Amino acid sequence: MRLIRYAIRPKCNLPYLNKANRERCRCGRHTLTQCHCRLAGMQSELRSLRELRDSALAEAERLRVELKDLRRAFEELLHKNQEEQSTLDKRCNDLWGQLKVKTVELDHARVVSEEAQNLSKQHRLENEMLKKKVHVLNEGMHFLRFISRMSNAVKTNQPISKCLERG
Numbered sequence: 504m505r506l507i508r509y510a511i512r513p514k515c516n517l518p519y520l521n522k523a524n525r526e527r528c529r530c531g532r533h534t535l536t537q538c539h540c541r542l543a544g545m546q547s548e549l550r551s552l553r554e555l556r557d558s559a560l561a562e563a564e565r566l567r568v569e570l571k572d573l574r575r576a577f578e579e580l581l582h583k584n585q586e587e588q589s590t591l592d593k594r595c596n597d598l599w600g601q602l603k604v605k606t607v608e609l610d611h612a613r614v615v616s617e618e619a620q621n622l623s624k625q626h627r628l629e630n631e632m633l634k635k636k637v638h639v640l641n642e643g644m645h646f647l648r649f650i651s652r653m654s655n656a657v658k659t660n661q662p663i664s665k666c667l668e669r670g
Contacts, residue, residue, distance in 0.1 A: 656663055 653663065655661075
């Protein structure tokens with residue numbers, strides 16, 4: 504930053520005194536003493552303005568350093584956030600893939616379960632039919648035994664009442 508230094512000059516051009524009146528300055532409005540007082544006031548004001556400028560420059564430099572630190576911290580946080588987002592995206596993709604696999608497995612298990620239930624119903628129906636067949640065959644077998652006994656009783660001339668008692 505280029506600093507431009509301005510000197511505050513009194514309006515009356517102090518170094519040049521009127522030749523006719525050495526007690527008055529060139530502007531003719533002020534006495535030489537008044538110009539010295541005004542010059543001292545202006546110099547004091549100039550010193551305070553320079554001090555203000557210097558403190559403003561120091562504050563500006565401090566703020567530049569602080570801004571630089573804040574930008575560095577921001578960049579670090581941004582980089583960390585990007586890494587976290589990348590990690591989160593990878594984890595999300597992994598979980599999404601696992602979810603798809605589990606969904607397929609669940610669908611497969613549901614299909615297998617439905618098939619097992621259908622087979623169970625089918626086997627239950629077959630079992631009921633077979634029980635009825637067994638019952639019918641048992642009745643038929645009992646009937647055939649009875650007829651066989653009756654036939655044996657007739658052949659051997661035994662009384663039929665004896666066949667009915669066993670039967």
